[in-house]
Amino acid sequence: MSYRLLFGFVLSLVLQFSLVLSNPPGLNIGFYQYTCPKAEVIVRDEMTKIISRVPSLAGPLLRMHFHDCFVNGCDGSILLDSTPGSPSEKESIPNLSLRGFGTIDRVKAKLEQACPGVVSCADILALVARDVVFLTKGPHWEVPTGRRDGTRSVKDDAVNNLPPPFFDATRNLYQFFIPKGLDAKDQVVLLGGHTLGTSHCSSFASRLYNFSGTMMADPTLDKYYVPRLKSKCQPGDKTTLVEMDPGSFRTFDTSYYRHIARGRALFTSDETLMLDPFTRGYILRQAGVAGYPAEFFADFAASMVKMGNMQVLTGAQGEIRKHCAFVN
Ligand code: HEM
Known part of the structure; x- marks a missing residue:
């Protein structure tokens, strides 16, 4: 601590x-x-x-x-x-x-x-x-x-x-990140946030059972990981939760990058970060034995501040709600 x-x-x-x-x-x-x-x-x-x-x-x-x-x-x-x-x-x-x-x-x-x-x-x-x-x-x-x-x-x-999980990283970058003032570094860093938490099977099931209409699994998914995911997620499952960073999904660390590097990211949006030389380089550096947590932590903090500053209302704009679910 x-x-x-x-x-x-x-x-x-x-x-x-x-x-x-x-x-x-x-x-x-x-x-x-x-x-x-x-x-x-x-x-x-x-x-x-x-x-x-x-x-x-x-x-x-x-x-x-x-x-x-x-x-x-x-x-x-x-x-x-x-x-x-x-x-x-x-x-x-x-x-x-x-x-x-x-x-x-x-x-x-x-x-x-x-x-x-x-x-x-x-x-x-x-x-x-x-x-x-x-x-x-x-x-x-x-x-x-x-x-x-x-x-x-x-x-x-x-x-x-x-951005949807089934778009590739380049499309998400140009359609969603860049117009909001975030760049490729912010994208690869912020997606490191998937070190925490879970996903519903339905968010990635098409990659297991019917990738691009082929009725096959996504060939870029690690072939040893596919049967493990299929055993958790039956076709049509809308409720089961799968850890995105298995083994440490409650700890904020660099290990999610190891999953991406091994073809074990659940989403196309994350796995395709391996196709661009810059984002691939970042992932591979963090996926090393211990990663570079100090670098990732500093980058994550900076990108979160950048994201948090986007299109904010300040001064006399908007209001201070009394209850967050309702306008005053
Ligand atoms: C291209 C951008 C992104 C896409 C396509 C994406 C997509 C997703 C999807 C599909 C889920 C699973 C939802 C479910 O099925 O329950 C998820 C979960 C999550 N995302 Fe993202 N995400 C993106 C960016 C981010 C960013 C920028 C952050 C934060 C910095 C973030 C943090 C999380 C976290 C922490 C979870 C786990 C939620 C939980 O445990 O319920 N994501 N994301």
Whole structure:
């Protein structure tokens, strides 16, 4: 722990220094310093309790921040409930497998008790994502805060902005990452987030049973891994969960890159990162005996801050929701 804290401290200094100039206006580290000085401690304490009781929530909560940010920016819109006749982002197919909304409500309730109407739901998502990574033995980083909450949440926006697992990495890069200001390095680094959590069989079953209409398995999947996956996932299975980083799916580390390097990534979006020389090089370096966790941790922290700064609402824009599921 002390090594990670020291590492986190040094990383924070470097990041703070380099980000002071690059944070969007209105977003800064320690935004709640005067208005809600304990905000980050409250989030950390609550998340420590929750993850120690339900460690499987770490993955979905990290994923939730990504699903928030990629759809019209990090504005907490993923948290809004549908209203009559207007299905919200929550109802889109990629979001049906998200979990952890109750956790966000619980953290928000604690913050409302301490400082009513001050801390945005969008910031809570960013802080919770940072904390679940740290609590699963990953890096710690300073999160620029000051995001405000949006009022629009539309189901089709999520479908149109979230990359699907069956597209290849190049298509996802040009269609989804680059237009949002993220590059190939951010892509290979952020997909390292698949070191945590699980996937439903249905998210990759076509690679096992009917790849590109061939009625065969995807030939790029490790041929020894296919029968193991088939034994877990029968055709049509919509409920079984499979670890994405088997052996350490509750620990944030470099081992997911070893699975990609061996043809054992569950998704085409991840496996095809091996086709591009740059992303392949990154994966192979991290897939070495011990990987380069210090490099991956620093890169992940930097890319998370970059992703978390996308299209944020600040200043007088948006609002601070009282309850994360409803606009005020
Ligand atoms: C090309 C981009 C991406 C694609 C196509 C993708 C796709 C997926 C899919 C299909 C799942 C499994 C969902 C299920 O069946 O339950 C998943 C899970 C997950 N994703 Fe991604 N993802 C991408 C990027 C990211 C990013 C940028 C992050 C965070 C930095 C992330 C974090 C996670 C986590 C932690 C899980 C596990 C969730 C759980 O345990 O329930 N993903 N992703």
